[in-house]
Amino acid sequence: MFPDGTNNTMSSVADDILARADWLRSAAVQAVFSAIEQDGDEARVVGGAIRNTLLGHPVPDVDIATTALPQDVMKRARDAGLKAIGTGLDHGTVTVVSRGFPYEVTTLREDVETFGRQARVVFGRNWVRDAERRDFTMNALYADRQGRLYDPLAGLEDCLAGRVRFIGDPDARIREDYLRILRFFRIFAAYGEGDMDAEGLGACLRQREGLRQLSAERIGHEMRRLLRARRAAPALRLMNDCGLLEIATGGLARIEDFNALRGLDDLAPETRDPELALVVLAGFVHEDLERVCDRLRLSNAEGKRMKTAWAVMKRLKNPVDPPSAASLLYDFGRQGAIDGLLAVWAGLRARKTADDDRFGVLLSDLRIEAVPEFPLKGADLIASGHPSGPELGSFLKYLEEEWRESGFSLSKQELMARYTR
Incomplete structure (x- = not known):
């Protein structure tokens, strides 16, 4: 046998x-x-x-x-x-x-x-x-x-x-299908142990220009799977050192930030989600998100999640007015708020300036607090005698701001009382 x-x-x-x-x-x-x-x-x-x-x-x-x-x-x-x-x-x-x-x-x-x-x-x-x-x-x-x-x-x-080795001549295997370069790193990230096979790594380096021949759909599919893998961080570091990651994503990478993100794996399962990973890995400026979405043919839903995380990052980086968990949940939803928090946390960890205790408490709050829901609707004001039209929307917005400033605590009855006085 x-x-x-x-x-x-x-x-x-x-x-x-x-x-x-x-x-x-x-x-x-x-x-x-x-x-x-x-x-x-x-x-x-x-x-x-x-x-x-x-x-x-x-x-x-x-x-x-x-x-x-x-x-x-x-x-x-x-x-x-x-x-x-x-x-x-x-x-x-x-x-x-x-x-x-x-x-x-x-x-x-x-x-x-x-x-x-x-x-x-x-x-x-x-x-x-x-x-x-x-x-x-x-x-x-x-x-x-x-x-x-x-x-x-x-x-x-x-x-x-856990040794990932090409069958036969690695260069020949890769030339048969250049996607095997990405598969080599993805299989290593998912199942590999120890160091990457030197012969296979050398072949990937020699054949790297072949990646440019691949469709965005094939690259995107393989990169999503790679980013989820257990050892994605060391695999991506090697890809970056070999000049492969820039070809795959179309831009530079923040390897230390991604490594710090995966250091939070035990605290948050979201760290393995490709959308969050790509924001941390490739999001130097907002335009990078569009580039990555196009390069990897991400769906509209994936792109929206990345942009929401980016917006939360900007909010959290404002030292003058740090947002509460409730305000993040109300403005961005639970997933967006958690994504943005983890992205900022990873960046600060990479620079060794993160307050882990504070971020840990905020992460816990984002998981357990209810998403605030504005208790008043335009129909409530109309039923109380307010005429419909543009002024209705403006007044409703004013009451919403009052509600926000109260820490989302004002009830429907208290808001209506402010309207009638």
Whole structure:
């Protein structure tokens, strides 16, 4: 089973871990195996599900590789009462839905000629050739329906040690798809331990101009995932040192501020949100937010969250009139207020001038205090005899300011009393 020399004890432990994995023992995935494995065809789970299970990470999705041709996968799945969708038939991929869960099933492939991402491939039955097409050794791991590991490229040891290494020649792997530069750093940030692989890092540096050929959508998708990862801070520092981060984001980076933000991980889960991370990392001036949104093709909602955090930062940096938790909540909402606070806190921590106790209290207040809600509406004034029109809005604004100055404490009745006197 392991002719490549993989440590037998290590592989035995891996077999045991995989065999006990809930996702592999589930009726849903076993039904997919039963449908595909006919007429001598084999199927094995591949890649992320194996890696994550062995490292103790959640398994968000399960990909399956098979010797069966795509049209056979479609027919067999439907004959078994499963839904089959030809999501990528040209590339050999069929999405099989079993008990409500989607599984990407892809026929084994091997390169015939290579033209970057346009490599001409053929379907095959050789598991080693299929593994050689993949990016990193820790992703070239397979397991059958019983959980028995197949490790054709000796990636198990790398996986368990947190070593992220390209398969074969790193330069060649990257030239096949320059997104693998970002994937190298993202996989390292999520699963890596110790130092980054020097050979892979050198290849990323040599091939960095290839990043400029990638679409904004692909860069944005990969950067979001990288920013969420456990070791994003050291990964981004290396990217910045190699000149890769400036290409990816289109501008300079505040690495120390980002590192300080991630130093607050234990206090606030928001520190791993890409929108906040990008404000801290790339927000030197307000115009930088537009640049980053465009460069990474962020959604309108993501851009709005970044701009709200920026506005809160400006408010908090005003030493003359420091805002209360209630005023921040009223003006910016809970998420915006917390984002802005964390961004300012990180910046001051990076400069070793943060009052952690004060910021900690304010963060707690922002989490537990109710968002103030102005108790009066124009209809209330009209019902009391105030004529509608422009003056109504002005007077309502005046009463709102009175309410704010009271610390948001004046009730509807007290505000109405001010109107009637």
